[in-house]
Amino acid sequence: MFKLESYITPILLSYVNRYISNLKPEDSQVSLWGGDATFHNLELNLQVIEQELQLPFSFVSGSIRELQIHVPWTKLTSEPITITINTIECILNLKGKKSTPNASAQAKTNKPKKPAGKEVEAPQGYVQLLINKIVSNIRIHCNNVILKYVEEDIVLSMNVKHLKFQSANKKWEPAYTDLSPTEVILRKIITVNDLTLCLDKRNASGKIEVYQEPMLYRCSMTMHLLKHYHSTSAKRASTTRLDIYCNNMEFSTTEQQVPMFLRLLMLLYALQQKKLKPEKQTDTQGTSASTSAADESEFQESWTDWAWSYVSAVLPAPWEEEDNSQQLESPKGHTLHLCFYVDNASVTFKVSETSGIERGTLYPQKKMRYNPMLVLKLQGLYMETVIHGMKWFSAMGGIGQAILLPVGLCSCAETEIIEEKHPINYLQIGSPTSFHMKDSLFDANAEENKGRKRKYNKSWDYHMTVFTEAILLERTPAFAFDYLYQLEVPSDTSSDILSDFGSDYEFSNFVEKSSTRVCFGPLRLRLCSGLFHRMATLRVAAAYYDYPPYYTDQLDPPLRDLRPPSEDDLNALTQFIPSRNVRITFFAPIIEIELMDHPYFQPVKGCLLKRKKVRIKNMSVVCV
Numbered sequence: 001m002f003k004l005e006s007y008i009t010p011i012l013l014s015y016v017n018r019y020i021s022n023l024k025p026e027d028s029q030v031s032l033w034g035g036d037a038t039f040h041n042l043e044l045n046l047q048v049i050e051q052e053l054q055l056p057f058s059f060v061s062g063s064i065r066e067l068q069i070h071v072p073w074t075k076l077t078s079e080p081i082t083i084t085i086n087t088i089e090c091i092l093n094l095k096g097k098k099s100t101p102n103a104s105a106q107a108k109t110n111k112p113k114k115p116a117g118k119e120v121e122a123p124q125g126y127v128q129l130l131i132n133k134i135v136s137n138i139r140i141h142c143n144n145v146i147l148k149y150v151e152e153d154i155v156l157s158m159n160v161k162h163l164k165f166q167s168a169n170k171k172w173e174p175a176y177t178d179l180s181p182t183e184v185i186l187r188k189i190i191t192v193n194d195l196t197l198c199l200d201k202r203n204a205s206g207k208i209e210v211y212q213e214p215m216l217y218r219c220s221m222t223m224h225l226l227k228h229y230h231s232t233s234a235k236r237a238s239t240t241r242l243d244i245y246c247n248n249m250e251f252s253t254t255e256q257q258v259p260m261f262l263r264l265l266m267l268l269y270a271l272q273q274k275k276l277k278p279e280k281q282t283d284t285q286g287t288s289a290s291t292s293a294a295d296e297s298e299f300q301e302s303w304t305d306w307a308w309s310y311v312s313a314v315l316p317a318p319w320e321e322e323d324n325s326q327q328l329e330s331p332k333g334h335t336l337h338l339c340f341y342v343d344n345a346s347v348t349f350k351v352s353e354t355s356g357i358e359r360g361t362l363y364p365q366k367k368m369r370y371n372p373m374l375v376l377k378l379q380g381l382y383m384e385t386v387i388h389g390m391k392w393f394s395a396m397g398g399i400g401q402a403i404l405l406p407v408g409l410c411s412c413a414e415t416e417i418i419e420e421k422h423p424i425n426y427l428q429i430g431s432p433t434s435f436h437m438k439d440s441l442f443d444a445n446a447e448e449n450k451g452r453k454r455k456y457n458k459s460w461d462y463h464m465t466v467f468t469e470a471i472l473l474e475r476t477p478a479f480a481f482d483y484l485y486q487l488e489v490p491s492d493t494s495s496d497i498l499s500d501f502g503s504d505y506e507f508s509n510f511v512e513k514s515s516t517r518v519c520f521g522p523l524r525l526r527l528c529s530g531l532f533h534r535m536a537t538l539r540v541a542a543a544y545y546d547y548p549p550y551y552t553d554q555l556d557p558p559l560r561d562l563r564p565p566s567e568d569d570l571n572a573l574t575q576f577i578p579s580r581n582v583r584i585t586f587f588a589p590i591i592e593i594e595l596m597d598h599p600y601f602q603p604v605k606g607c608l609l610k611r612k613k614v615r616i617k618n619m620s621v622v623c624v
Helices: 005-019 025-033 046-053 103-109 126-136 257-272 289-300 303-310 325-329 460-466 469-475 495-501 529-542 567-575
Strands: 036-043 057-070 082-094 139-151 154-167 184-201 216-229 239-254 335-358 365-388 392-406 427-430 479-488 511-520 523-527 579-586 589-593 609-611 620-622
Touching (some): 005 046, 005 057, 005 126, 046 057, 154 257, 184 257, 257 529, 335 529, 365 529, 392 469, 460 479, 469 511, 523 529
Parallel strands (some): 082 139, 239 335, 523 589, 609 620
Antiparallel strands (some): 036 057, 057 082, 154 184, 216 239, 335 365, 365 392, 392 427, 392 479, 427 523, 479 511
C-alpha cells in the first residue's frame, strides 16, 4: 500500500527549495506532514528566477516575509493544496554592461540540489493520474505583492493587495478539476485586487523628496489562462491564451511624471526592437560539461521531474537542468494569444504646485496641490495579439468611444467651464459599445467556451479580406488599428544567424512584409484657445525629458562608399522587395475652429500656468 505523502511532499519541498535560498527542507518536512508548514523571512534565489523568466531585467533583491503551505491530506482528491505568500517584495533594474560578471555562469553553478532523502520510483497507473490531478490543482494566494523598478532617478512601484491563482472548470468557475489523458486542457483564473502603480522621482541619495499621486489607484482585474497540450508528455503547450479583463481604470499623471513615463515608453520600444542586448558572458569554466550532463541524466530519471513536466502550466519543473532557452525563444508550432479588455478608462493630466511644508515627521515633506487640466475618457477598449514564433505577428485593437474635455481653469487662468454639468468637449469620437469583448474568454459564445479548439488561420490574404476597416470600426466605432507582420525563414537557417540579425533583417534574404491600418470613426474636433493652452502646458511638461538614449542607430554609409549591386542582388530584388504599407483612414471628420478669445499665455519650464488671486481682479503668475 502506497503512501501519498511520500510523493506529494518531495514535489512541494523541491519547488520551494528551488526558489528559496535560505530554506532547510529537512526542518520543514516534519511540519508539512502535519498538514501545515510556515516559513518566515525567506530570501529568493534571484539567479534561478532570472534564469527561469529570461527577462531583460535583473533582480536586485527579493524577499518573502511569510510563506504558508496547507496540504489537506485527508481531502487531497477534492480539496486543493494552498500556498499562501504574505508580503513578497522584489526590486529590479535594467540589465546592462555594468551587470555582475559571470552572472549566468554563477547561476549554473548554483543549481538547486535535490532534497536529501531516499528517491522513490515513479508511480504508475492510478497513482500517477492521481498525483497529476493533485499537483495541477495547486492554489496560490499572494497578499501584499510589491514590485519596484529602479532606473537612474525613476522609481516605478507596483503594489497588489491580493492575488489569487487557481484552477477553473469549463464555465470559468473556481473548481477542483480533472485532467483528461487524451486532451490536456488547463484553465486557470488569476484575480488581482487593488493594483496601484506609483511613479516617483528620487534624488542623488536615493530618497524620494515628493511623492506624486499614484498613476493608477486600486484597480482590479481578472485573467483567464487557457493552455492546450498535444499530449500528456508534452512539456510545452501548443496554444497559450491569456485574456485580461478590467472594468475600470483611472490613470493620473503630473508634469513631473510625464518625462519619466516617456522614458518607460522608450524603454519598451527599445526592448521591442531588440536594441538592448545584454553582453553574453562566456563560461571560462569549461570543465563542467560532462559533470552537468551526468547530473541532467540523473535528474531526468527522477519521477518528480516527470510529475512537474506534466503540469508545467502551473509551476516550472523543480530542478529541470536542461537548458531550454532556445526552445523558449523560438518554439516550434507554439501559438501565443494575448488579449486585454477594459470597459471604462480615463487619463487625467494634472499640474502640481507647492502649498506648504508638512511637519511633524522625521523628514519634512512638501505639501502638494494638484490642479487637473485635461481628462481623456475612454470606453470599450480592447487589444488582441497573436504570435506564432517569429514568422507571424498580428495585433489589433480599438476604442469604442473617446472624449477629451477640459477640467478647471485654463492655463491662462481663464474660466472656460461655466456649468460643470454641461462641459464643452474638445474631442468626441465614436459611441458606447459592448462588442469590444466579442469572442473573448469572457464571452460565452467564444469557441473555447463551447468546448472547441480555436483554429488560427495564418494566411495573409485571409486576414486582409476578413478584417477590413469597416469590420474593425464596427467593433469599436471610435478608433481601430490592425498590424500584421509575416516573415518567411528558410528551413536551413540556424538560430545563431537569427540572433545576429536581431529585429533588423535588412541585410538578409528573408521575405518579410508588414501592413499597418489605422481607422478613425466620425469625430468632432473643437479647436479653441483652451485646447491650445492646455496642450502647450502638456508639451512643455514633456520637454522636461533629459535622459540619455538607450541606443544610437548606426548611420547608413554614403552612396559613394557602397558597391554597385551584383547580379544576385538584382535577381533577389526582382523576386521580392520588402515593403511596409501604412494606411490611415478618417470617416466623416468635423473640425470646428473658434476665435482665440483667451489672453495670450505661453507656458515655459518652471511656469506652466497662471493662477488668480482671491479677491484681487488682477491676475498674477504662479510658477509651478
